[in-house]
Amino acid sequence: MRFVMFITLKGFFRDRLVHGLLISLVFFAAIPSLSNLSMRQVTELSITLSLSMISVLQLVLAVFLGGTSLWKDIERRYAFSLLALPFSRGRYLLGKFLAVALFTLGVAVVLGCVTCAVVTIAAASYPPDRPIVWWNLLLAIGMDACKYILLSSFAFLFATVSSSFFLPVLGTLAVFMVGSASQGALEYLGSSEAATMAPLFKRTVSYLYYLVPNFSAFDLKVNAIYGIPVSGRGMILTLLYFVAYLGAVISLAMLLFSRREMK
Amino acid sequence: MTSQTLHEPAIELANLCKVYSGKGGSRLQALQGVTLAVRQGEVFGFLGPNGAGKSSAIKSIMGLITPSSGSVRIMGQPATDPDSRQPVGYLPENPSFYDTLTAEEYLLFVGRSFGMKWVTLRQETERVLKLLEIWDARKRPLRSFSKGMVQRVGIAQVLVHDPAILVLDEPMSGLDPLGRALVKEIILDLKSRGKTVFFSTHIIADVEEVCDRVGVILNGELRAVEEVREVMAAGVHGYRLKIRDTESGEIEEVTIHRPALSGYLHGLTPRKEILLMEPVRRNLEEFFLELVKGAAAPGPEAM
Numbered sequence: 001m002r003f004v005m006f007i008t009l010k011g012f013f014r015d016r017l018v019h020g021l022l023i024s025l026v027f028f029a030a031i032p033s034l035s036n037l038s039m040r041q042v043t044e045l046s047i048t049l050s051l052s053m054i055s056v057l058q059l060v061l062a063v064f065l066g067g068t069s070l071w072k073d074i075e076r077r078y079a080f081s082l083l084a085l086p087f088s089r090g091r092y093l094l095g096k097f098l099a100v101a102l103f104t105l106g107v108a109v110v111l112g113c114v115t116c117a118v119v120t121i122a123a124a125s126y127p128p129d130r131p132i133v134w135w136n137l138l139l140a141i142g143m144d145a146c147k148y149i150l151l152s153s154f155a156f157l158f159a160t161v162s163s164s165f166f167l168p169v170l171g172t173l174a175v176f177m178v179g180s181a182s183q184g185a186l187e188y189l190g191s192s193e194a195a196t197m198a199p200l201f202k203r204t205v206s207y208l209y210y211l212v213p214n215f216s217a218f219d220l221k222v223n224a225i226y227g228i229p230v231s232g233r234g235m236i237l238t239l240l241y242f243v244a245y246l247g248a249v250i251s252l253a254m255l256l257f258s259r260r261e262m263k
Numbered sequence: 264m265t266s267q268t269l270h271e272p273a274i275e276l277a278n279l280c281k282v283y284s285g286k287g288g289s290r291l292q293a294l295q296g297v298t299l300a301v302r303q304g305e306v307f308g309f310l311g312p313n314g315a316g317k318s319s320a321i322k323s324i325m326g327l328i329t330p331s332s333g334s335v336r337i338m339g340q341p342a343t344d345p346d347s348r349q350p351v352g353y354l355p356e357n358p359s360f361y362d363t364l365t366a367e368e369y370l371l372f373v374g375r376s377f378g379m380k381w382v383t384l385r386q387e388t389e390r391v392l393k394l395l396e397i398w399d400a401r402k403r404p405l406r407s408f409s410k411g412m413v414q415r416v417g418i419a420q421v422l423v424h425d426p427a428i429l430v431l432d433e434p435m436s437g438l439d440p441l442g443r444a445l446v447k448e449i450i451l452d453l454k455s456r457g458k459t460v461f462f463s464t465h466i467i468a469d470v471e472e473v474c475d476r477v478g479v480i481l482n483g484e485l486r487a488v489e490e491v492r493e494v495m496a497a498g499v500h501g502y503r504l505k506i507r508d509t510e511s512g513e514i515e516e517v518t519i520h521r522p523a524l525s526g527y528l529h530g531l532t533p534r535k536e537i538l539l540m541e542p543v544r545r546n547l548e549e550f551f552l553e554l555v556k557g558a559a560a561p562g563p564e565a566m
Binding site for chain 2: 004007010077263
């Protein structure tokens with residue numbers, strides 16, 4: 001498994017997509033200047049822009065790297081020789097997924113460092129009213145990475161059953177949109193505006209809420225921007241949710257992949 | 264290797280069937296009750312026209328597809344068990360490898376996956392890359408390799424962990440004449456070292472040259488399994504003689520049917536001198552073509 005992970009990681013570092021992501025880092029250089037346009041909330045805006053930029057890049061990684069990593073092995077027939085090696089398909093899939101997860105974490109660490117530099121520069125040009133809570137900023141980046149690792153697991157799940165590029169990529173994007181909106185949809189159902197909705201519809205949506213991932217739980221951007229304390233209990237629950245959900249999705253992916261015919 | 268596995272067939276297919284389901288409920292019977300045992304230490308050629316089921320059988324052996332019924336065992340272990348592939352080196356048809364890696368990196372990965380020690384692996388990688396004549400290109404990414412060079416990498420990754428069983432799907436494909444000669448030489452060397460080689464091919468001459476036994480598969484059915492030597496011996500249907508008349512010095516060539524040979528030789532006068540007598544044989548290709556055309560009666564599925 002670890003050998004599959006190593007060669008997959010090696011492949012990522014030599015991939016054009018990753019080179020493109022590295023080039024996109026230059027956009028971070030523009031953040032201090034852009035933040036100065038806000039006049040008073042320079043630091044807050046620099047944090048917002050940096051975290052949003054990280055989110056976009058991680059989303060691209062999860063969708064394209066997660067969605068195509070396994071698919072490419074099958075499409076380009078690499079899998080025929082790999083799956084004939086003396087390890088199970090489950091271990092192979094796990095090795096590939098761990099490579100994506102580690103790469104996502106690595107990118108989060110690099111971008112986290114870049115963000116710290118960007119925010120420091122922005123704060124130096126216009127000192128903020130409230131102190132920057134660096135710990136919150138790092139937690140927000142870490143939880144964001146967890147969110148995109150979870151999203152990548154869906155990309156793998158779709159790739160195990162698909163012979164085309166579209167399901168892993170579009171399916172992952174769909175899960176991202178649904179997962180980002182699920183908390184809001186549930187809250188809306190509990191509000192007075194939804195009182196007239198059919199009970200069956202409301203019940204169905206609430207069941208779906210428990211089925212689809214809840215990405216809002218991973219969102220600590222507001223805490224990072226305004227220095228709002230992060231609930232330790234909430235963090236632990238979210239991490240447990242992450243581990244359980246990830247375990248379920250990857251187990252299902254391993255099961256489906258072990259039955260796939262390599263025609 | 265335990266004493267029990269010494270007596271096991273290297274590869275055993277028992278009543279193997281494979282049906283592919285397609286769109287619109289279509290079904291394709293790729294393998295129909297294939298039963299075959301490949302002995303340890305033999306070179307077995309698997310012949311068949313395109314679409315006969317060769318690759319389906321090989322993919323079943325390697326666990327890449329699941330048989331609809333029947334079973335596959337490697338050294339007595341079910342092929343569904345990943346550990347059964349520990350003594351096996353596999354070359355897929357038209358192989359393709361991570362093209363961002365170099366040939367050397369890929370071989371090191373394969374060797375490590377088989378649990379080879381680092382020092383041995385380094386030595387073996389160098390040995391097989393030199394054997395396949397791609398040592399000078401070892402640092403180049405595989406995406407820059409020609410088809411023939413990728414095929415050589417494919418054979419190198421089969422050899423690097425020195426497996427007891429080699430399963431090769433069209434190993435000569437994409438190779439130039441020099442490459443083909445080299446692969447035949449490698450197979451003969453493996454044979455001399457007691458390795459089991461199971462390979463599919465379209466090139467019948469290769470089977471004649473290197474195989475102990477040959478299996479012919481047609482429309483998913485194993486139609487014949489024969490010793491190559493016996494096919495060649497049984498295929499002698501006559502003799503070509505070059506005879507010189509010692510008085511006149513004239514040389515004549517005659518072809519005599521096998522049953523008539525004895526009578527012909529007895530009838531020769533003392534002044535006739537036999538300069539040359541060579542068998543006229545039906546070769547493996549004719550044997551294969553007869554089976555394909557249905558001219559020969561279907562043989563039993565041999566063990």
